[in-house]
Amino acid sequence: MPVSGEDVPVTIPRGPAREAAEDELSKGIYHRDxxxxxxxxxxxLWEKIAHLMDTASGVTPGGGVGLVTIIIVVVLLAVGLRLRLGRLRGQSTAGTKLFADVPRTAAEHRAAAEEHAHHGRWSEAVQERMRAIVRSLxxxxLLDPRPGRTADEAAAEAGRPLPDHxxxxxxxxxxxxxVTYGDHQGTPxxxxxxxxxxTEVQRAKPRLAESGAGAAGGSRP
Structure with a gap:
């Protein structure tokens, strides 16, 4: 029986067929969802975390329950350490300077301290009063003006000419x-x-002989 041209099956090579299918599937209608x-x-990310947790639970005593227990213990230790040490510091206390870049007189620091105290800002009042003490020295x-000096350094240096204080x-x-670097709040x-x-430091008479002897001995910081 003769076969007409319309009944002959259409054969498309594999390469063009694959390309045609890819073009069709790349249309937006197939990717709306x-x-x-x-x-x-x-x-x-969740697949990676799940894989990591599965791997860790496989080598942890007690499996998944043991792993969860360890995680809870670590979190509790971290919280306890945070509460014990207080606020984490971005810089070491010993390496943070006492004064800002703009110099102020002792009288100006005292006035700022009184203003803070008047409004109940005790932390700021404490800071400014300490700056007033050091600037007065x-x-x-009694202290050489030195940029970058810390409160601890100033106290140690001032203690030589003023040993009673x-x-x-x-x-x-x-x-x-x-007050400045920890979680403590200033108080009245x-x-x-x-x-x-x-007030006492302003009235105190320095022991210059001891201070000079210390400097002569090379103990100046």
Whole structure:
């Protein structure tokens, strides 16, 4: 029986057929419900995390339960350490300078401290009063003006010409550090103690002989 041209099956080579199929499937109508880039990235991330957790649970005593227990213990230790040490510091206390870049006189620091205290900003009041004490010592030439000096360094240096006030100066420096770099808040009592120290230091007579002897011995920081 003769076969007409319309009944002859159409044969397409494999390569062009594949290309035609890919072109057809690349049309937007087939991808309207596909997840977006962010969704695909999150799916990939969760798959990696799940694989990591499965691997870790396989080598952890107790399997998945043991792994979860370890994670909880680590989190609790981290929280406990955070509470014990207080706020993490971006810089070391010993390496942070006492004064800002703009110089101010001791009287200006005292005025700023009184303004903060008047409004109940005790942390700022404590900071400014400590700066007033150190600046006053610099103005009296008991401390050499030195950019970058820290509160601890200033207290240690001032304790040589003012040995009777050395311990209180060191305590004042620690108070400044706690308020400035730790989680401690300034208090009216802490501010009052600094005000009293400031007044006493202004009236104190330095022991210049001991200070000079220390400098001659090469102990100057």
């Amino acid at each position: 596909d997840p977006g880039l962010l969704a695909r990235a999150l799916n990939w 610099e103005e009296r030439a 050395a311990a209180r100066l060191a305590h004042a420096a620690r108070t400044f550090d706690d 009592d802490a501010y009052a103690a600094l005000c009293e120290l400031d």
